Amino acid sequence: MSKEPENEQGPDELIALLDAVDMLPGASELRHRSYELLHLVPGETVVDVGCGAGRAVAELAETGLTAIGVDPDERMVEVARQRWSGTDFRMADAYRLPFADATVDGYRSDKVFHELAQPSRALGEAQRILAPGGRIVLVGQDWDTFVIDSDDPVLTRTIVHARADLVRGPQTARRYRNLLLAAGFERVTIEIHTGVFTGPAMLPVVVGLAEGACSTGAVSRAQVDVWIGEQRRRVERDRFFLALPMFVAAGAATR
Incomplete structure (x- = not known):
């Protein structure tokens, strides 16, 4: 997934985090909804940009598509190749994709664009590689x-x-x-899929939020400890609540 890392996590830590996210309730359904929005048929080519450890690429390949994963992190690509042998993974970033003009039918990118300094540039590259009418799907959260x-x-x-x-x-x-729309895509749609979590699975996520906030100096160590303690007690008493909207956008290339 990682294009321009937002923190100093090592690749193995990030892989572990992505694996955990993939197992959360609703994660599989959201991935498969993104596949549906590509509107592809067996034999067509799709690239997953920022593929991480490659789960989505493997799932897309299982549907009969020619699925290719790209990621700029060497360790990510290495792990993806180990896990999903026989599937095509390449090192590349979102600004320089290893495809000729108008040769790809689908472009997917999940939890990546918030890491890009120049998302418009990445979308220009998507337009370049997509065949006319080729589909793009972006998945991500608003932080x-x-x-x-x-x-x-x-x-x-x-x-x-x-x-x-x-x-x-x-x-x-x-x-x-x-x-x-600014990048020239047509028939653009947007969906919001909200995950609602009331059990312990997402406690590490809110703890991570608090620790990250503490690292900025915006809140004190004492404030964070109290807040995390409250969230832990909420889990113990079945009073934990987190809702997380995920945005899924789709469109069609014009050139």
């Missing part, structure tokens, strides 16, 4: 829209926004439609 129940909503808001400020493009997902 300002973690909805977390807490006894201290003011502190919670501060934590969410401070963590968002560590991301290169925290609001890129809400811009998907306009970015696609």
Whole structure:
């Protein structure tokens, strides 16, 4: 997934995180919805940009598509090749894709564009490689829209926004439609799929948010410890609540 890393996680840590995210309730359904929106048929070619450890590429290949994963991280590509032997993975970034003009039928990118300094440039590259009418699908979250129940909503808001400020493009997902239109894509649609989590699976996510906010100096260590303690108690008492909207945009290339 990682194009321009938003933090200092090593690739193996990021792979572990992505694996955990892939196992969350609703994650498989969201991936498969993104595949549906590509509107491809067996034999057509799709590239997954920022493929990470390659799960989506393998799933797309299982449907009869010629699926190719690209990622700029050597370790990501190495792991993807180990896990999904016989599947095509290549090292490349979103700005320089290893495909000739108008040779790809589908382009997919999941949880990547918020890491890009120049999303418009990446979309220009998508237009270049897509055949006329080829489909693009972008999936991602808006980092300002973690909805977390807490006894201290003011502190919670501060934590969410401070963590968002560590991301290169925290609001890129809400811009998907306009970015696609500006890049010349047609028939652009946008969907929002909201995951609602009330069990312990997402506790590490909110803990990570708080720790990230603490690293910025926006909140103190003492404030974070109290807030994390409250969230842990909520899990123990079955009172934890997190809602996370995921944005899924799709469109068609024009040239």
